[in-house]
Amino acid sequence: xxxxxxxxxxxxxxxxxxxxxxxxxxxxxxxxxxxxxxxxxxxxxxxxxxxxxxxxxxxxxxxxxxxxxxxxxxxxxxxxxxxxxxxxxxxxxxxxxxxxxxxxxxxxxxxxxxxxxxxxxxxxxxxxxxxxxxxxxxxxxxxxxxxxxxxxxxxxxxxxxxxxxxxxxxxxxxxxxxxxxxxxxxxxxxxxxxxxxxxxxxxxxxxxxxxxxxxxxxxxxxxxxxxxxxxxxxxxxxxxxxxxxxxxxxxxxxxxxxxxxxxxxxxxxxxxxxxxxxxxxxxxxxxxxxxxxxxxxxxxxxxxxxxxxxxxxxxxxxxxxxxxxxx
Amino acid sequence: xxxxxxxxxxxxxxxxxxxxxxxxxxxxxxxxxxxxxxxxxxxxxxxxxxxxxxxxxxxxxxxxxxxxxxxxxxxxxxxxxxxxxxxxxxxxxxxxxxxxxxxxxxxxxxxxxxxxxxxxxxxxxxxxxxxxxxxxxxxxxxxxxxxxxxxxxxxxxxxxxxxxxxxxxxxxxxxxxxxxxxxxxxxxxxxxxxxxxxxxxxxxxxxxxxxxxxxxxxxxxxxxxxxxxxxxxxxxxxxxxxxxxxxxxxxxxxxxxxxxxxxxxxxxxxxxxxxxxxxxxxxxxxxxxxxxxxxxxxxxxxxxxxxxxxxxxxxxxxxxxxxxxxx
Numbered sequence: 001x002x003x004x005x006x007x008x009x010x011x012x013x014x015x016x017x018x019x020x021x022x023x024x025x026x027x028x029x030x031x032x033x034x035x036x037x038x039x040x041x042x043x044x045x046x047x048x049x050x051x052x053x054x055x056x057x058x059x060x061x062x063x064x065x066x067x068x069x070x071x072x073x074x075x076x077x078x079x080x081x082x083x084x085x086x087x088x089x090x091x092x093x094x095x096x097x098x099x100x101x102x103x104x105x106x107x108x109x110x111x112x113x114x115x116x117x118x119x120x121x122x123x124x125x126x127x128x129x130x131x132x133x134x135x136x137x138x139x140x141x142x143x144x145x146x147x148x149x150x151x152x153x154x155x156x157x158x159x160x161x162x163x164x165x166x167x168x169x170x171x172x173x174x175x176x177x178x179x180x181x182x183x184x185x186x187x188x189x190x191x192x193x194x195x196x197x198x199x200x201x202x203x204x205x206x207x208x209x210x211x212x213x214x215x216x217x218x219x220x221x222x223x224x225x226x227x228x229x230x231x232x233x234x235x236x237x238x239x240x241x242x243x244x245x246x247x248x249x250x251x252x253x254x255x256x257x258x259x260x261x262x263x264x265x266x267x268x269x270x271x272x273x274x275x276x277x278x279x280x281x282x283x284x285x286x287x288x289x290x291x292x293x294x295x296x297x298x299x300x301x302x303x304x305x306x307x308x309x310x311x312x313x314x315x316x317x318x319x320x321x322x323x324x325x326x327x
Numbered sequence: 328x329x330x331x332x333x334x335x336x337x338x339x340x341x342x343x344x345x346x347x348x349x350x351x352x353x354x355x356x357x358x359x360x361x362x363x364x365x366x367x368x369x370x371x372x373x374x375x376x377x378x379x380x381x382x383x384x385x386x387x388x389x390x391x392x393x394x395x396x397x398x399x400x401x402x403x404x405x406x407x408x409x410x411x412x413x414x415x416x417x418x419x420x421x422x423x424x425x426x427x428x429x430x431x432x433x434x435x436x437x438x439x440x441x442x443x444x445x446x447x448x449x450x451x452x453x454x455x456x457x458x459x460x461x462x463x464x465x466x467x468x469x470x471x472x473x474x475x476x477x478x479x480x481x482x483x484x485x486x487x488x489x490x491x492x493x494x495x496x497x498x499x500x501x502x503x504x505x506x507x508x509x510x511x512x513x514x515x516x517x518x519x520x521x522x523x524x525x526x527x528x529x530x531x532x533x534x535x536x537x538x539x540x541x542x543x544x545x546x547x548x549x550x551x552x553x554x555x556x557x558x559x560x561x562x563x564x565x566x567x568x569x570x571x572x573x574x575x576x577x578x579x580x581x582x583x584x585x586x587x588x589x590x591x592x593x594x595x596x597x598x599x600x601x602x603x604x605x606x607x608x609x610x611x612x613x614x615x616x617x618x619x620x621x622x623x624x625x626x627x628x629x630x631x632x633x634x635x636x637x638x639x640x641x642x643x644x645x646x647x648x649x650x651x652x653x654x
Binding site: 026027029048081084085104107108110111112114115116118119122125129130134137138140144145147148149151152251285 | 441447449464471
């Protein structure tokens with residue numbers, strides 16, 4: 001993880017400077033909220049993926065710093081608009097932009113961020129610029145599609161596991177995959193290697209999202225930043241809930257739907273009742289199996305990449321750290 | 328105007344087909360609102376400007392159809408989000424997207440449209456692709472800045488004419504200028520000619536916006552689609568109002584501010600009172616002079632372009648038709 005940590009520091013240093021200069025630009029009601037958003041922190045996974053992939057294929061980190069930043073700005077733009085759509089008041093324990101400022105500012109600052117992502121992509125002239133731009137553009141559209149499916153699912157009780165997996169592929173996995181592939185393309189990797197590292201990103205992204213669903217329910221409360229069971233209280237259509245709805249017997253399914261429809265309830269009681277049904281339907285085990293399966297596919301993708309074995313360790317370490325696995 | 332009409336027909340034919348195919352894409356809650364937006368009509372000025380400029384510099388219309396469409400999709404995205412920010416219920420006499428669907432759909436469909444603009448820009452491989460992409464990106468950011476200034480002005484009484492002109496340059500004029508220049512670049516025009524046609528667009532855009540302000544107050548009600556005086560009722564900081572605030576004597580200024588602050592009033596009375604103050608401060612004359620000055624500068628820019636005189640007529644005709652001038 002040494003290498004990843006170093007890249008993370010380089011990225012954060014560059015990002016901090018850019019955010020500061022953005023925040024000093026007029027009109028400040030447009031740019032201050034962008035600086036605020038970019039300064040909210042986070043692990044900066046996606047830009048680090050760009051940098052790491054570029055380096056693994058022999059590229060220079062400096063050459064892809066703007067590409068990496070573009071992905072982070074785009075990702076933060078989606079969080080900003082998603083928070084507004086989800087009426088989420090907090091993001092990383094700070095007021096969301098639409099709460100700290102107002103809804104119009106949240107809309108317009110987000111709009112500007114999505115275009116600024118392109119500004120950063122265009123800043124450094126890369127040989128395969130146009131491939132990178134197309135990949136980014138198609139990915140960005142997929143992310144919008146994923147968010148729409150996620151919103152569509154809110155009012156449905158018949159979402160299938162297949163539909164759910166496609167939604168998280170679009171909403172989460174493709175941007176991780178795109179980040180790796182952009183780094184690879186920037187470093188002139190072969191098409192085959194670019195495809196392998198893309199697949200690595202997809203499988204890692206799916207495992208990551210399923211683990212996110214699982215942690216919301218089964219994390220160690222002391223280590224978990226949020227309240228355990230938040231997704232259950234919000235009736236969020238997670239991998240857990242969808243599997244439970246698909247697999248529960250008649251009585252459990254009826255009870256589960258009852259909890260989804262109830263507007264007045266004791267929160268702890270609801271969480272415990274839903275978790276009992278999850279246990280009855282083997283949802284925790286099924287989720288863990290799915291996470292392991294996607295993790296293994298991710299690791300498998302790494303094996304196909306034509307780089308030195310010693311370099312592959314960084315990718316495996318990154319996957320393990322994201323999924324908090326110890327090997 | 329023959330040529331412009333032909334280009335307009337070609338563009339609309341292409342746009343209609345694309346809109347239809349977009350509307351058939353899943354998830355429909357994302358794409359139907361985009362089809363709805365693109366089908367709202369309008370003069371399609373900006374994409375026609377792309378096509379016309381390309382043709383004037385010897386380019387092929389087919390080669391820039393996707394570039395033209397990108398600009399129209401971007402423009403419609405800004406209208407969609409602006410309507411939501413302005414809480415406007417109607418757009419071209421149809422319910423605005425946030426009214427016909429809902430606010431979340433308006434946010435997300437708009438987001439997808441701004442990215443789809445890039446998809447269309449990337450569809451056709453042009454020699455000067457990267458210049459075109461940078462021009463478009465910088466322009467798009469300027470449009471966001473213009474919208475932010477416009478919103479900032481809502482709560483200010485001390486907006487200067489200079490600030491106002493800079494706001495409309497950003498919000499309106501740069502996208503017209505960009506449309507012309509993108510067409511020129513696509514057809515490999517010289518840098519000097521690209522700059523001249525850009526300046527033509529800026530001056531035409533400024534004249535166009537000032538005329539828009541003027542028409543809201545002084546149009547012939549029979550020919551005008553909307554109610555005369557709408558901007559006055561909405562306290563919109565137009566060129567007229569800002570000039571009146573800057574130039575009015577103490578009594579008139581006090582009365583004008585009184586009308587801006589009143590929450591209960593007879594609408595016709597307010598419109599008449601404000602128009603009286605406009606007359607007292609020579610606002611209609613000043614506005615007409617400014618329109619004429621920008622129009623003349625626009626025509627002047629055409630004269631510098633190194634194309635056959637016979638071709639320049641199309642640009643002059645376009646300017647005259649946009650400004651409804653008869654020469």
